[in-house]
Amino acid sequence: MTDLNTQASSGYKSRNYSGIADSSQRLLNLEAEYTRTEQYLRNTTQAKLRLQNMESAVDTISSIAVKIKSLLVQSLSANQADDVNLDNEAKQAMEQISNLLNTNLDGRYLFAGGRSELPAVDIDKMYAPDNYMSESGVTLTDATTLASLGVTDGEIQIVSTDVNGASSTSTVDYDPTTWTIADLRNAINGNTTDGAIATLRGLDEHEGPRLNIENVGNGTITITEIAGGNILNALGMTKIPNPRPDTSYYTGDQQILEARIDDQYDVSYGILADDPAFQSLIQGLGIAAATTDQDALNVAMGHISDAINNLPNIQGKIGLDIANIERFETRHEDYKIFAAQAISDIETVDVPLTLAELSQYETALQASFITISKSSDLSLANYLR
Incomplete structure (x- = not known):
């Protein structure tokens, strides 16, 4: 009755493993599996939450890309880049994308790979660096002479400044x-x-070669004639954002x-x-934010169109990762319910049933006390009487 009373008050069959010796090993195994399953569920919850935040960021980036492409179409079709305020729109889009790619969850920058303690992108390096390019329609090769282009004798000065502000100057005295x-x-x-x-x-890749003089430090560049000559005009050199592919804006690593x-x-x-x-989207936005040159804006359109075509692949990959994780998550949740019930069956008692059994034992104990009490009154004298 004492054992039943303890079980009824605590809800457990025993306060130690010796009280359930026949099931103790199975209980230990189930408890270990339950703890491991809980850890897996914490891992899946964390991974799924990160992926959902990334998915939301990519969805927004895709919407931004579609909006800027619409503005580019309007600008190019009517030559109205100034009227639609394309440069400011592209700059605002760049800032939004910078913030989205620097999405932070619990102190981790999600798009930065293993270097998650640092922002994934540096907005100062997202804009395309300066570049001087000769005009279109003039076919140039290394063998083309300056004289054939109508260049007269002179000298140019090149001033370059990198993204950190370091500046350098040089001159080129050419002989046409x-x-x-x-x-x-x-x-x-x-x-x-x-x-x-x-x-x-x-x-x-769709046009012939032009002469490009570009900044190698992802900063600004200025070229001027300082001693006569007309090489910039003869070649139609125009200052436009560099259209070459560039991922120097990325500050993370390659760890997945x-x-x-x-x-x-x-x-x-x-x-x-x-x-x-x-990269394609950032390249296109960087060009659109810094020039109204129609040829350059056409290149920006190509970059942004490529991005719009490829962003669904990223969204699909994230969706597949979420589905894969959720499949394991469902399996672990089902097993956790089973293990919890199995552990409960081994450790705990049915309290109402135990109370009913306890009542029966109490009745039997009281009956035994009465019997003992009556038997203590029996004697030979009382029997002979």
């Missing part, structure tokens, strides 16, 4: 009577102090997040801010 485009490029590229590099390439969500099973999940879709 003997120099070719190759000679001009070599003179610029051979100067290690000017922070500029000269290349032959088009705005994109992982979560242990089952025995010997880790799931890799997440997207990095240097994904080609983000």
Whole structure:
């Protein structure tokens, strides 16, 4: 009766394992599995929450890309880049994308890979650096002579400033009577102090090569004639944002997040801010934010269109990761319910049933006390009487 009374008051069969010796090993196994399942569920909850935040950010980025493309179409179709305020719209979009790619959850920057303690992108490096490009329609090769382009004798000064503010200046004294485009490029590229590099390439893969003189420090560049000459005018050199692909804005690493969500099973999940879709969008916005040149805006349109085409792939990957995690999450939740019930069956008692059994024992005990009491009154004298 004492054991039953203890069980009824505590709800447990025993206060130690010896009281359930026949089930103690099974109980220990179930408790270990229950604890492990709870940890897996914490991991899946954390991973799913991160992915859902990333999914929301990418959805918003996709909407921004569609909006800017619409403005670009309007600007290009009616040559109204100024009227639609395209540059300011592109700058605002860049700031929004910077904030979205720097999404922070519980102190972790989600798009930064393993370097999650630092922002994933640096907005100062997201804008396309300066670049001087010769006009379209003029076919240039390294063998093209400056004389054939109508260049007269002179000298140019190149001033470059990188994103950290460090500035450098150099001069190039060219000779149009003997120099070719190759000679001009070599003179610029051979100067290690000017922070500029000269290349032959088009705005994109669809046009022929142009002469590009670009800042190598992702900053600003200014080229001026300082001793006569007309090389800038003869080549139609225009200052526009550099259209080359660039991911220098990304400050994270290449480590993909992982979560242990089952025995010997880790799931890799997440997207990095240097994904080609983000890079294309940032490239296009950087160009649109800094020029009204129609050729350059057409290139910006191409970059943003590529981003719009590729962003659904990112959204699909995140969705698949969430679905994969939820599948394990459902399995663990089901097992947790089963294990909790199995542990309860081993450890606990049915209190109402135990109270009923206790009442029966109390009745039997009282009857035994009465019997003992009556038997104590029996004697030979009383029997003979």
